[in-house]
Amino acid sequence: MADPITPSINLSLCNHCTLCAVLCPEDALTMREQGPVFNIPLTCTYCLECEGLCPTGAIRAPLTVTWGAQSESINLS
Amino acid sequence: MENDVLSKIPMFSSLQPDTRLAISRCAFTRQLAPGYTLLIEGMPAEHGYFLISGEARALRMNPEGRVQVLARFSNGDPINLISLLSKDKANRATIETLSEVTVLVLSASDFHRLINRFPDFSALLLHQLATRLAKMTDLAADLSLYAVRARLARFLIELADLKPSPAGWTQDEIAAHIGTVRDVVGRLLRDFEAAGLIQRQGGQITLQNRDQLAAVAQEQDL
Numbered sequence: 242m243a244d245p246i247t248p249s250i251n252l253s254l255c256n257h258c259t260l261c262a263v264l265c266p267e268d269a270l271t272m273r274e275q276g277p278v279f280n281i282p283l284t285c286t287y288c289l290e291c292e293g294l295c296p297t298g299a300i301r302a303p304l305t306v307t308w309g310a311q312s313e314s315i316n317l318s
Numbered sequence: 319m320e321n322d323v324l325s326k327i328p329m330f331s332s333l334q335p336d337t338r339l340a341i342s343r344c345a346f347t348r349q350l351a352p353g354y355t356l357l358i359e360g361m362p363a364e365h366g367y368f369l370i371s372g373e374a375r376a377l378r379m380n381p382e383g384r385v386q387v388l389a390r391f392s393n394g395d396p397i398n399l400i401s402l403l404s405k406d407k408a409n410r411a412t413i414e415t416l417s418e419v420t421v422l423v424l425s426a427s428d429f430h431r432l433i434n435r436f437p438d439f440s441a442l443l444l445h446q447l448a449t450r451l452a453k454m455t456d457l458a459a460d461l462s463l464y465a466v467r468a469r470l471a472r473f474l475i476e477l478a479d480l481k482p483s484p485a486g487w488t489q490d491e492i493a494a495h496i497g498t499v500r501d502v503v504g505r506l507l508r509d510f511e512a513a514g515l516i517q518r519q520g521g522q523i524t525l526q527n528r529d530q531l532a533a534v535a536q537e538q539d540l
Contacts, residue, residue, distance in 0.1 A: 246520055246521075287520040287521055289489060289504065292488065292489070292490075293489070293500060293501075293504075301488055302488060302489075302521065303485060303486025303487060303488055303521055304486055304487050304488070304489070304492075304521050304522070304523050305482050305483075305486045305487075305521060305522055305523065306474050306477040306478045306482075306487070306523045306525065307478055307482070307522070307523075307524055307525070308478045308479075308524070308525050308528070309517065309524040309525060309526045
């Protein structure tokens, strides 16, 4: 999976409460008629605040976990 | 149902041809959308399932909505085995799909008839039951003996060692797996980052030091 750049928004779940747009610490979201959209230029830092604030689960900010190059070479045995 | 559908369930390859034929005559397949609730905890256990493709999870939820994930199922895993074999025949957990899923379905009556008539099917299920019991024992030990930090460190190591899940993991989903809440996962990830154990860039978490993380994973609950 490619590294997520911004959280994904499922507009069909959005109830237009505006919490994400109002409380985003980077003002990265704007509320439009169809729901929240990320502003361009992109200021989202993927802080995950909007996902935690969303009361309907419309915003999903997935994380992927991998080993860094240095840790790969460590032999546990 | 076509007998070759059974070939998509690896553990069925050890069954005798007669057993496979008997299963194929009474089983059927179902396709399920992501996020579909296949079973609800406490409802009567009417069917058993074998996962042909996709991923699903078993969970329990408390009245406040806090979720504990009990198991994650992938190709070949049986679902609802314990419920069908238990005395009260009630679903032990809620089962949700995590992706598009195809399952092989057996009714409770066919399931019990197959167990009674085909010893190789019974033996196979016994092995699966033992595997599930071992995992539940590990989960009980994890939740009761280790600190949340340790459980998170262990979970991150597991995720990094596995093939990446296409959907990724939200903080809520991680919390549901390790028996805590979202805010605690967020705080611990920040702690791990400050300590140099992980590095975060966007939605990517890179584990930096296996030895140190492995040491944190052994921290016991005091």
